[in-house]
Amino acid sequence: MDDDDPVIRVRELRKTFRVPEREAGLKASLKSLVRRTHRDVHAVAGVSFDIAPGEVVGFLGPNGAGKTTTLKMLSGLLYPTSGEAVVLGHTPQRREKDYLRQITLVMGNRNQLQWDIPAGDSFEMNRAIYRIPDAEFRRTRDELVELLELGDLVKKPVRNLSLGERMKAEICGALLHRPRVLFLDEPTIGLDVTAQKRIRAFLAEYNRRHGASVLLTSHYMADVQALCRRVIVIDGGVVLYDGGLRELTTRFSPHRTLTVTLPDPTLDLSGYGEIVQPPDDEGRVVLRVPTERSSEVAAALLTGTGVSGLTIEDPPVEDVIEQVFAGSREPA
Numbered sequence: 001m002d003d004d005d006p007v008i009r010v011r012e013l014r015k016t017f018r019v020p021e022r023e024a025g026l027k028a029s030l031k032s033l034v035r036r037t038h039r040d041v042h043a044v045a046g047v048s049f050d051i052a053p054g055e056v057v058g059f060l061g062p063n064g065a066g067k068t069t070t071l072k073m074l075s076g077l078l079y080p081t082s083g084e085a086v087v088l089g090h091t092p093q094r095r096e097k098d099y100l101r102q103i104t105l106v107m108g109n110r111n112q113l114q115w116d117i118p119a120g121d122s123f124e125m126n127r128a129i130y131r132i133p134d135a136e137f138r139r140t141r142d143e144l145v146e147l148l149e150l151g152d153l154v155k156k157p158v159r160n161l162s163l164g165e166r167m168k169a170e171i172c173g174a175l176l177h178r179p180r181v182l183f184l185d186e187p188t189i190g191l192d193v194t195a196q197k198r199i200r201a202f203l204a205e206y207n208r209r210h211g212a213s214v215l216l217t218s219h220y221m222a223d224v225q226a227l228c229r230r231v232i233v234i235d236g237g238v239v240l241y242d243g244g245l246r247e248l249t250t251r252f253s254p255h256r257t258l259t260v261t262l263p264d265p266t267l268d269l270s271g272y273g274e275i276v277q278p279p280d281d282e283g284r285v286v287l288r289v290p291t292e293r294s295s296e297v298a299a300a301l302l303t304g305t306g307v308s309g310l311t312i313e314d315p316p317v318e319d320v321i322e323q324v325f326a327g328s329r330e331p332a
């Protein structure tokens with residue numbers, strides 16, 4: 001592998017689950033004993049993308065979009081139905097030791113640490129499983145404990161930790177072997193805002209220090225905005241968008257909001273855009289303008305009206321993503 005080869009290369013990856021189909025009612029149940037019918041669920045339906053070394057990419061989609069199934073295939077927990085995935089030069093489903101030593105999968109809604117013993121003892125178990133040399137283990141553990149502000153919490157049984165504390169311990173345990181690729185499935189789910197921020201800051205710092213590549217799913221757009229310059233949006237098992245987070249807004253959001261403070265509230269701005277909110281007591285007017293004209297309109301307002309303040313805002317990312325899904329569900 002060359003240094004700038006993609007660390008993750010996915011081509012036409014598919015996973016179809018065959019699920020038994022059952023109608024309600026006694027008669028249908030009896031019938032299903034004799035003749036079983038099945039239905040195919042196309043959880044991942046032909047996904048392709050590359051991820052470069054050190055990239056942090058947001059993997060976004062509504063419930064049931066196929067995110068977890070993709071991450072499980074990439075970490076070798078599920079066999080693909082067809083297509084190809086190569087991560088760090090390995091085929092994940094072979095689950096080679098040398099591969100598993102270089103990746104990690106963190107699932108926000110699953111425990112990997114032992115419940116009844118302190119996290120620190122589970123860390124020791126990970127040291128043995130991954131055969132991490134003693135000195136290296138201590139160095140990594142101490143660095144992670146400090147970065148995650150875990151302190152003595154690693155000495156308490158995991159069951160006595162709060163959700164946020166447990167998640168930090170889970171992340172610490174998942175990174176002791178210094179993986180080069182991190183698959184993070186909702187690592188901040190259910191946490192309060194402060195704990196979410198701490199985990200975000202930690203991930204950004206870990207990526208900066210160690211150059212790890214990260215594929216992250218989260219329903220919290222604050223995670224995505226803080227960590228990912230690029231996002232892959234999927235729905236119904238297919239990729240709807242793969243590109244910059246900023247470009248996503250430009251492409252899928254037709255409007256921007258301009259808030260203008262006027263020295264003279266009687267000025268008529270209707271020629272510049274749609275007035276969403278007329279002047280308030282402080283002379284602030286809110287305009288909606290087409291995204292592609294927003295810079296030009298802002299310049300015209302500054303030179304033509306002598307405004308004393310002007311801000312341009314993108315719509316919230318949540319709304320933009322909603323727009324992407326809505327577009328893909330419209331009948332052709």
Ligand SMILES: Nc1ncnc2c1ncn2[C@@H]1O[C@H](COP(=O)(O)OP(=O)(O)OP(=O)(O)O)[C@@H](O)[C@H]1O
Nearest residue numbers: 017019041043061062063064065066067068069070
């Ligand atoms: N083991 C399974 N057997 C049958 N169907 C499954 C299985 N695992 C997932 N699915 C189905 O595959 C689809 C994709 O599920 P997946 O868990 O990958 O979605 P997701 O994008 O991670 O969703 P969420 O945001 O809710 O976690 C869903 O329709 C789900 O019901």
